[in-house]
Each structure stands twice: as structure tokens, then as C-alpha cells.
Amino acid sequence: MSVLPYLVAGWIFLAGCYGIATSRHLVHAVGCLAVCQSSTYVLLLAVGYRDGGTAPVHSDLAPGSRPVVDPVVQALALTDVVVGATVTALLLALVMQVAKRHGTVDPDELSELRG
Amino acid sequence: MNGWLWTATVLLAVGFGPVVWAVATGPVGRRVVAQNFGTSAVCLVMLLLAQGYQRPSYTDLALVLAVLGPVGTLVYARLLADDLSPHPPHTNLLTAAAALATTAVVVAVCAATGPGRAMVKLLVTGALLVAGNVIASRAVSGGYRNAEATSHG
Amino acid sequence: MSRRLRMWVLAVGGLGVAALLAAAALRLPGFGGDDHPYGERAVEASLARRTSNTIASVNFDQRAFDTLGEETILFAAVLGTVVLLRQTRDERQVRPAPERVAAPVRRYALVMLPVALLTGLYVIAHGQLSPGGGFQGGVVVATALHLLYIGADYRALERIRPVGLYEVGDAAGEAAYLILGVAGLVGGSAFLANTLLPYGTFNTLASGGTVPLLNAAVGMEVACAVVVLLARFLDQAVEIERSTGSGNDRGE
């Protein structure tokens, strides 16, 4: 149990990489990249967890009354989820451009095209 | 691990577990219905976790999910209309189950929180969730399509 | 580089990475341990500045400069998408066909649009108190506006959503964040330092000095950025069409 979250994060990362490497549709590959990104959130938050801890949000919690988990890793993961979505949108825009230029979204076909 | 967290665990295993399987396999219609039911199940789990961890501020999560969940399902009903129209899924049973589970959980959590603005917030969240679930599943199951001939959006 | 060879390279590389990850995981401190030096200091600093949501304090006060970087990545990503998805010469703009949506869905969209907008604004405003903040609330506000596309058709959404205004809003959000930073500099302390405003009373809307203002700036920028993003995607998917009349482009 003490190492399971890190192994699950590793598994999700490898599954995402496998998906990207073997994908036959560029939009599917972008989806797999999103899966890879979510593995980093699982790892970050697993590192910051404390048994019996609660979120350091003091709107309904008296400061210091209960052990709290690490807020720094949460701040890292929080901004990245939203920025990750916009980067996914940028990648999808690139996929649309590839489809417009080469008329195909299959990575294998793309590598054979010249120019 | 009090009773609330136990209920959340059971609801997660029984309610959300099959959703993950149902959304990955089978016809598109069933997948969209599974995603819609998954939204309700997770919203209820959020309410139970908020109560189980004694953190009322976690109910904001259930509120945002109750507002945005059905919107996601309507996006599918709209953009996957071509794949859904040949054999629309029938969703009445699942919608009834979701509505029943929502009322049960909301009533239980309201009883625990006691009267006050927090209870009204829970009732609003429950109402939004049930309304969204009903509308989304009707839209997915083509309940409206034969009522009006619509071109694809 | 045949496909089979690539599969082998993938398998070997994957196993190697898996082995390294497993070895690293075994050396990490156990899950749920009590050793969180940075966490404790962050909580102390946030309470010192009377910000009740420590995560917002870390994001907009202790690490405000990194959040400026995140926000600039978001701005650059939207800028890239706008440049990439512009209408090229050989494409023409087609007016979207009116879409008749069932009455209950239309009523639901009409009722839910303001409620979702209010929820988004609530999440932004209470960023430094309860869970939430500019990033999450901005996305909720942007999604709320697109209920109009779901409830009716793209033409109705275009009528209520002038894209130019949202592009200006996007840039204004980023500029507001920078101005608040420079104001800290002008105020005699460091860039983006939270020494400008009084910290107010704990757990109220005005607590935390400049954190609520930075939160609002990020909220505006994320909301406008997502609206501009979806506008470009909807244009491409619904409106822009290859003009069949003129010569074919190379791809076909």
C-alpha cells in the first residue's frame, strides 16, 4: 500500500506512452497524451498526502486543528490541469492543419508523404 | 472510516465501477448513457465524501459537477447525433435509478447537516443534478428527436 | 523502420522505463508519511498573510511568478491556436444552418446558462477562501457561455459572443496580472510581492492582500481564453468549408 500510488502513476504514464506510440489516429494520440499528463497529477498528489490529513483550506477548518496535506504539490497540479487543456487544444489545432495539408491523420501514412 | 465513507466506497464500487466498463465497450448509445450515469454517481460520491470528511466546503465540487455534468452529456448528444440516431438507447430505468439514489443521498446528507443555508445548497445541488440527468438522458435517448424533425447540429 | 521493429524498440524502452520507475518508487518515502517540510512552511506563510485557502496563497502569493509563467503558457497556446485555425485562402465561410433543438433542452440551456455563469463567478470570487480559484472558475464561466451552442445553434452563440471582445479580455487579464506585479515593484517591495494591500480579516472576501485581485485577473484571462479557443474550433468545425469552386488544394 505504501508504494501502490506511485506504481499506478507509473502504469498510467506507460499506458499513455504505449497509446501514443501505437496510435493510428492523431486525435487519439492527443487523447493518450492527456492520459500521460494525468499520471503526473496522481504522482504529485500521492507524494503530498499525509495519513489522516485534510485539505489546508481554512474556510471551514480552524487552522492547526487537524493535520493537513501538502498544498505546494496541489498548487502545481491545479494550474497544470487547465494549462494542459489549452495545450491539448493547440495540439488538436495542429492535427487539423495536418489533416488539411496532407488529407490524412494516420501517423504511419504521414511519414511516407514527402513535403 | 465512518458510515458516510463506507457508503461512498460502496456507491463508488457498485455505481461507478460498471460505468467505467460500460463506457469502454459496446455501442455508442450505451456509452453515452453510462457517462451520464457516471456523472450522477460521482456527484453523489462527492456529497458523501464531503460529509464523511466533515468538510462542508467540499460540496462545491458536487455543485460544479451537478452544473457541468449534464452539459457534457448534451455535448455528446449534439455532436454524436449521427452515431446515436440509428438505434437510440433506452434510459428510463437508469434515469429513475439515478434520481432515486440522488434523493436518498441528498435527504440523508441534509438530515445530517441540519437546517440552514448549507441544507438549501445541498437541495439546490440535488435538484440541478436530477434535472440535468433527466434532460440529458432524454436528449440522448432521442426522446426529443422524433418529437421534432431536427437536422444535425 | 518497419512497424515490427518499432514495436520492439517500444517494448524494450517501455520495460526499461518501467523498471526504473519501479526502482524509484521503492525508494520514495512511504505513501501517507508525515514528512512535509514545504507544506508546513506554506501553511504558516499563508496564515501569516491571512489567506484561508493555502493553495491559492501558494499559487498567487508565494509562487506568483510561476503562476505568471503558467498564465503566459496559456496565453501563448491560445495565440498559437488562433494563428493555426485562421481561415486560409482556399476556404470560405458558410453561415451555419439553423438547428432546431427540442424545447426542453432549449429551456434547460436558457435556465442553466446564468446559473452556470454565477457558479463560475462564485468559484472565482471565493478562490482564496474555499476550494476554487481563477483557473477553475474561468473554465466554468467559459463553458456556461457555450450552453447557448448546445441549447440552440452556433448562430445564436455568435450573436451573443463577439470574439474580438473576448480576445481583448484575454489580453487584459494577462495585462492586469502584470500591472499588479509591477504595482508591487512601484510600491517599494518586489515584483508580485504581496505587501501592497492590507491583509484584511481572516476568511473574508477581502482577505489575503493582492491574492483576490490576481485571482480575478487569472479568472478573466482563462474565461476569455477558453471562449476564444472554442470560438476558433467551432468556426472550423461548423462554418469554415473548403471552397469547392476554386482550384483544389494540394492535399486532395
Add this chain to the structure above:
Amino acid sequence: MADVLTVLALLLVAVAATAAVAVRDPARQALVLAVLGLALAVLFTVLQAPDVALSQLAVGSALTPLLILLSVRKVRRRGQREDGGR
């Protein structure tokens, strides 16, 4: 005892992530990614990170599916030369 909830949430996320990779059709993958977002939100709440769960819910429930499905519609239309600006 709280481990049961954490282990269950972790397993759900792992299964949903594997499903998201295994589903090859992008439109269907958008659905599985939405469910993966829900599973992640539950895991983040169990790990006491409500802000990150809220962020995942806001992005994963409506924004990402809309982006992916619009891209699929544009790429599919481009591929099979359907016209008519729906």
C-alpha cells in the same frame, strides 16, 4: 480503513486510463476520457485535494470532450469531402 477508498479510487483511475488508451476511435475515446476525468476527480478528493478535483471536473466534463469532438468532426469532414456547413 481509509485505505480501501484510496485503493479503490486508484484502481478505478488505472482501469479508466487503460481503457482510454485501448479505445482506438477518437470520438469514443472522448467519452472514456470524460469518465477518466471523473475517476481522477474522485481520487483527488480522496487524496484531500479539492482544488485539483474541481479543476479536473471543470476541464474534463465539458471542455475536453467538446474540443476533441469538434476536431473529429472537422477531420472527418475533411476526409470524406461531405459538404453543407452544418
Add this chain to the structure above:
Amino acid sequence: MGRAAAVTAELLAWWLLLMAAWLVFISTVDALEGFVGAGCALLGALAACGARRAMGER
């Protein structure tokens, strides 16, 4: 004259509904919360009326 009255009536109705929702959402009620809530509710009411009008005309 009737049309302007109708629009303001609708705007006011939406504003009241959204203000009530805001008061339910927040945990502690004080002057500043009410003020910010009034602003956000007004924004929501404007969006509601704009959406209804935009959806009305084809």
C-alpha cells in the same frame, strides 16, 4: 415603452433569482459578499436576457 419595461422586469427577475442563489452558495454573509454577489448576479441576468433574445431570433 412596453418593451423596455418588459426587458427590465425580466432582468430584475433574473437578478433576484441569481442573488438568492449567490446567498445560498456563500458560507458567511457580509456586506462585501453581498456587493460582489449583486455584481455577479447582474452579469448573470444580462447574460440570461441576451441569451434568450439571441435564441429567440432565428
